[in-house]
Amino acid sequence: MRKIDPDTNRFRNIVRGKIRENLKQYISQGEMLARQGKNVVSVPLPQIDIPNFRFGSTDQDGVGLGEGEEGQPIGGEQALPGPEAGDQPGEHILEVDVSLEELAEILGEELELPRIEPRGTESIEVEKDRYTGIHRSGPESLRHFRRTFKAALRRQIASGSYDVKNPKVIPFREDRRYRSWNTKKVPQSNAVIIYMMDVSGSMGTEQKDIVRIESFWLDTWLRSQYKNLETRYIIHDAQAKLVDSHTFFHVRESGGTKISSAYNMAKDLIQKEFSPQEWNIYPFHFSDGDNWGGDDTAQCLKLLEEDLIPASNVFCYGQVKSAYGSGQFIKDLREGVGQNDKMLLSEINSREEILPSIKTFLRKGC
Amino acid sequence: MLQNSALTPEIEEWRGTIRQHALDCGLDFFEVIYELVDYDEMNMIAAYGGFPVRYPHWRWGMQFEALQKQYSYGLAKIYELVINNDPCYAYLMRCNPLVDQKLVMSHVYGHSDFFKNNSWFSHTNRKMVDTISNHAVRIRRHIDEHGQDAVEEFIDVCLSLENLIDPHLPYFSARAASPEVDQEDTSSGKPATRIPARPYMEVFVNPPEVLAREKEEILNRAEDTQKFPEHEERDVLRFLLHHGQLRRWQRDVLSIIREEAYYFIPQGMTKIMNEGWASFWHSRMMTRKILDSSEVVDYADHHSGTLCCSPGSVNPYKVGIELFRDIEQRWDSGRHGKAWESCEDLHGKTEWDDGKRRGMEKIFEVRKSHNDITFIDEFLTEDFCDQHKLFNYRYDRQMGQYVLDGRDFATIKRTFLDQLSNCGRPRIHVEDGNYCNRGELLLQHVWSGTPLKLDYARRTLENLYRVWGRPVHIETQIDGKTKILGYNGSRHDERTNA
Incomplete structure (x- = not known):
C-alpha cells in the first residue's frame, strides 16, 4: 500500500464514473474497442480539469525556437520534454489504459453480474505438487545444500566448535535438509466458448456487428472469470464449418439455414476436445431465427436436450432481428426447451439491446 | 515503505566532492539533503508537488497515474526534484547510473543557491515541508468532521480560484503582514479634531465654524471611501477569505490553498532563470571538474536531452542557460552599454573586448535581483534572437494550427513578455464587493488583448458563487466589446456594461 x-x-473512481455513464453508448460503438498488443484496451478519457479563469488557448500568440519560414506550420502544442514534472496541466487528453480485467470488472459492476462459481460440488479439483517445503528427511537427490550447510554452521557456532581460522563445516545427519513438496488443490477452471453464428444470406452487416460486439463483451467477462479460456468459432448456413475468429466475423455466405448442422458440430467438438467433466462449456448461438423447414428444428431440439444442454454450463441463444428472418426459431426453442434452467434465450432487436442481452446470458453466474 | 533512502557510499562520496566544487564556484546554498528513491516513490513525490505529505485529494492520484504511465511507456522520466526549503530536499532515482546522479546533484546545488539568494524567493516559507504536512493534518481533521466528499468538493472550488492572487503582494510586507484588516475606522464619524482648552478660551482655540468644516470634510471623505474595497484588490483570495460567506472549516481550507499558492508562485515567476542557472552550473561543474572520460557520451546525451526544444514552445532550460552564458560573455568583454550599442563598425564589434572580465560577477548579480520578466526584458538582445533562431507564432484559423509568424525582434520580445506577465494568467482583481449596492461581487479582468476562455470562465463563476454566497460577475471583453458575465446561483447571464 x-x-x-x-x-x-x-x-480512478471518478474516472470510472465517467466510464459508467458512457458505458452504454460505448458498447454500441464497437469500433472504439480494439485489442491492442497484450490485453490492453485504450480508452481515451479526458483528464479532469478544474476550471479557472484562463486565456483561450488559440487566441494566444507565443514564442518558439528553431528553423522555419514565415507561415510555416509548427509542430503541435506539445508538452515540454523536461526532466522535471510539469506543473501545468497540458491541453491533452490523457490516455487512461484500462486493462481487460478492469474493463470486465466495470462491466461486472455495471451489469451486476455474479462471479461465476467453480462448477458445483462435483467440480474438478486438481492436485498439484509443488516443491516448496523443507523436510528433515528425504532422498539424497533432494538434499538442499545451502540449508544443510547453514544448519551445520549454526550448530557449530552454537556449540563453539567453529574455528574462524580453520572454517570447516561438517554436516551431521540431523543437519541435513531436504526439499519436499506441498500438495495444493487447484480448482480446475478451464472454459471454452463455442460461438456459433448463422451466416446465411439474411444475416447482414448490422446483424454481424451486433454479434461481434456482444461476443467481445461476453469474451471479456468470461476471460476475467477463467484463467484458461478457449474459443471455437462455428459458422453455418446449410452446412457448418469450424473457422478462426477473423473469418467468423467477416465471412458472408448465402444460402439456406440448417441449424442442426452447427449443433452437430458443437456436439462433436465437445466429445472430442472438451470433456464436460473438465471443462466449463459455454455455447453461444446467434441467428436471425430463420431455420430450414421440415424436421430440422425438431432435430435441433433433440440435440440440445440430449447432448448440448447437459454438457454445457449454460446454452445461450441470441436471436438478432433481421429484415428477412421469420424469427420462428426462438419460439420453437421456448416451447421445446424453454423450461430448462440452463437454456438462456434472448432477442436482440437493436444495438441498444446488447447490454440487456449480455445481462440475460450472464446473470445466472453458472 | 521508504526502504532505505540513504545514499550509497559511492554517491555519498561524490556528494561531498560536488558540494565542494559548488562552494568553490561561489555558490551559496541551503544545505541539500538527498534521498535515494525508487521510480514510483519519485513519481509519488512529484505528484504531490515535491512534498512527501499532502492532504488527501484526487488530483495527486491523477498526476501520479500520468507520471507512472509516462515512465512505464518510456515517454518521460523525472530526473530531479528539489524543494525550496531550508534545508533543501532533493531526490535521486535509485536506478539511475552514477553519471546521472552526478548531473542531478550538481544541478540541484544550482537550484538551492537560487532559492537562497534570488530576492523573489526571499519571502517564501523556508519551513514549507513542515507547514505543508501541518496543512495535511488540518484538512484531515476537517475530513473527519465533515466527510471526504464535502471537503474534497470544497477544495476543488478553492483550486478553481487558486490563481486569483497577487504575485507581488509578498514584497509589500506591510499589506501582507496584516491579514486581519480593520475596516472600522472610517465609518465611526467621530467629531473633528477638537483641541482641549479652558472654557473661556474654547471659542478661540476651537472656533465652531472650523470644527463644522472639518467635520464635514471627514464625512465627505467617509463617503468617498464607501467604495468597497477601497482599492482594487488583486489578492482575490484574501478578499474572499475575509468577506466570503464561508463556514469556519471552509475558511481554513481556503486559507491553506492560498498559502500554498503563494509559496509556489516565485517558482512560476523565475522558471527560466532558475532552470537556466542550475543548468549553467551543472554544465560547468560536470565538464570542468566532475566527469570521468568514460561518462562524457552519456552526459552529453542527457544534457542535450534536457535542453532540446520542440518547435512551438520555449524550453526554459535552453533559453535560461543560453542567456546566462550570453551575459557572462558580454560582460567579460564589455559588450554592453552605450558605447557598444552605438558602435557601428563591424570589425570593431567583432574584436570588441574591454578586458574587464566582469562576466561572473554580473551573472551572480543577475540571479540575485531579477525574475523572468525583467531577465528577458533586460538581456534578450537582437543578436541573441538571431543566434538562437527565436520566432513568434500565432494561431491560423484557416489552417487550424499554429504557424510561424515572423522573426521580428521587437515582436518576439513583446510576445515573450506577454506570455510571462502574471505567469501567463489573466490579471483579475476585485473591483466592487458591493456591486449594484446589493452585496454582489464584481471582478475586473484587466484587458491585455487576449480573451478569456469563456466556458471555463462561466464554470469558475459558479465556484466563485459558492464562496461569495451572492451573485458574482466578471467584467471582460468578448469580441472587442466590454461585457459583464454573471452568475446568480441558478442562471448565467451576459450583458454589456450599463
Whole structure:
C-alpha cells in the first residue's frame, strides 16, 4: 500500500464514473474497442480539469525556437520534454489504459453480474505438487545444500566448535535438509466458448456487428472469470464449418439455414476436445431465427436436450432481428426447451439491446 | 515503505566532492539533503508537488497515474526534484547510473543557491515541508468532521480560484503582514479634531465654524471611501477569505490553498532563470571538474536531452542557460552599454573586448535581483534572437494550427513578455464587493488583448458563487466589446456594461 493509493483510487473512481455513464453508448460503438498488443484496451478519457479563469488557448500568440519560414506550420502544442514534472496541466487528453480485467470488472459492476462459481460440488479439483517445503528427511537427490550447510554452521557456532581460522563445516545427519513438496488443490477452471453464428444470406452487416460486439463483451467477462479460456468459432448456413475468429466475423455466405448442422458440430467438438467433466462449456448461438423447414428444428431440439444442454454450463441463444428472418426459431426453442434452467434465450432487436442481452446470458453466474 | 533512502557510499562520496566544487564556484546554498528513491516513490513525490505529505485529494492520484504511465511507456522520466526549503530536499532515482546522479546533484546545488539568494524567493516559507504536512493534518481533521466528499468538493472550488492572487503582494510586507484588516475606522464619524482648552478660551482655540468644516470634510471623505474595497484588490483570495460567506472549516481550507499558492508562485515567476542557472552550473561543474572520460557520451546525451526544444514552445532550460552564458560573455568583454550599442563598425564589434572580465560577477548579480520578466526584458538582445533562431507564432484559423509568424525582434520580445506577465494568467482583481449596492461581487479582468476562455470562465463563476454566497460577475471583453458575465446561483447571464 503506497501513501498515494487512496488518492489514485479516488481518481480512478471518478474516472470510472465517467466510464459508467458512457458505458452504454460505448458498447454500441464497437469500433472504439480494439485489442491492442497484450490485453490492453485504450480508452481515451479526458483528464479532469478544474476550471479557472484562463486565456483561450488559440487566441494566444507565443514564442518558439528553431528553423522555419514565415507561415510555416509548427509542430503541435506539445508538452515540454523536461526532466522535471510539469506543473501545468497540458491541453491533452490523457490516455487512461484500462486493462481487460478492469474493463470486465466495470462491466461486472455495471451489469451486476455474479462471479461465476467453480462448477458445483462435483467440480474438478486438481492436485498439484509443488516443491516448496523443507523436510528433515528425504532422498539424497533432494538434499538442499545451502540449508544443510547453514544448519551445520549454526550448530557449530552454537556449540563453539567453529574455528574462524580453520572454517570447516561438517554436516551431521540431523543437519541435513531436504526439499519436499506441498500438495495444493487447484480448482480446475478451464472454459471454452463455442460461438456459433448463422451466416446465411439474411444475416447482414448490422446483424454481424451486433454479434461481434456482444461476443467481445461476453469474451471479456468470461476471460476475467477463467484463467484458461478457449474459443471455437462455428459458422453455418446449410452446412457448418469450424473457422478462426477473423473469418467468423467477416465471412458472408448465402444460402439456406440448417441449424442442426452447427449443433452437430458443437456436439462433436465437445466429445472430442472438451470433456464436460473438465471443462466449463459455454455455447453461444446467434441467428436471425430463420431455420430450414421440415424436421430440422425438431432435430435441433433433440440435440440440445440430449447432448448440448447437459454438457454445457449454460446454452445461450441470441436471436438478432433481421429484415428477412421469420424469427420462428426462438419460439420453437421456448416451447421445446424453454423450461430448462440452463437454456438462456434472448432477442436482440437493436444495438441498444446488447447490454440487456449480455445481462440475460450472464446473470445466472453458472 | 521508504526502504532505505540513504545514499550509497559511492554517491555519498561524490556528494561531498560536488558540494565542494559548488562552494568553490561561489555558490551559496541551503544545505541539500538527498534521498535515494525508487521510480514510483519519485513519481509519488512529484505528484504531490515535491512534498512527501499532502492532504488527501484526487488530483495527486491523477498526476501520479500520468507520471507512472509516462515512465512505464518510456515517454518521460523525472530526473530531479528539489524543494525550496531550508534545508533543501532533493531526490535521486535509485536506478539511475552514477553519471546521472552526478548531473542531478550538481544541478540541484544550482537550484538551492537560487532559492537562497534570488530576492523573489526571499519571502517564501523556508519551513514549507513542515507547514505543508501541518496543512495535511488540518484538512484531515476537517475530513473527519465533515466527510471526504464535502471537503474534497470544497477544495476543488478553492483550486478553481487558486490563481486569483497577487504575485507581488509578498514584497509589500506591510499589506501582507496584516491579514486581519480593520475596516472600522472610517465609518465611526467621530467629531473633528477638537483641541482641549479652558472654557473661556474654547471659542478661540476651537472656533465652531472650523470644527463644522472639518467635520464635514471627514464625512465627505467617509463617503468617498464607501467604495468597497477601497482599492482594487488583486489578492482575490484574501478578499474572499475575509468577506466570503464561508463556514469556519471552509475558511481554513481556503486559507491553506492560498498559502500554498503563494509559496509556489516565485517558482512560476523565475522558471527560466532558475532552470537556466542550475543548468549553467551543472554544465560547468560536470565538464570542468566532475566527469570521468568514460561518462562524457552519456552526459552529453542527457544534457542535450534536457535542453532540446520542440518547435512551438520555449524550453526554459535552453533559453535560461543560453542567456546566462550570453551575459557572462558580454560582460567579460564589455559588450554592453552605450558605447557598444552605438558602435557601428563591424570589425570593431567583432574584436570588441574591454578586458574587464566582469562576466561572473554580473551573472551572480543577475540571479540575485531579477525574475523572468525583467531577465528577458533586460538581456534578450537582437543578436541573441538571431543566434538562437527565436520566432513568434500565432494561431491560423484557416489552417487550424499554429504557424510561424515572423522573426521580428521587437515582436518576439513583446510576445515573450506577454506570455510571462502574471505567469501567463489573466490579471483579475476585485473591483466592487458591493456591486449594484446589493452585496454582489464584481471582478475586473484587466484587458491585455487576449480573451478569456469563456466556458471555463462561466464554470469558475459558479465556484466563485459558492464562496461569495451572492451573485458574482466578471467584467471582460468578448469580441472587442466590454461585457459583464454573471452568475446568480441558478442562471448565467451576459450583458454589456450599463
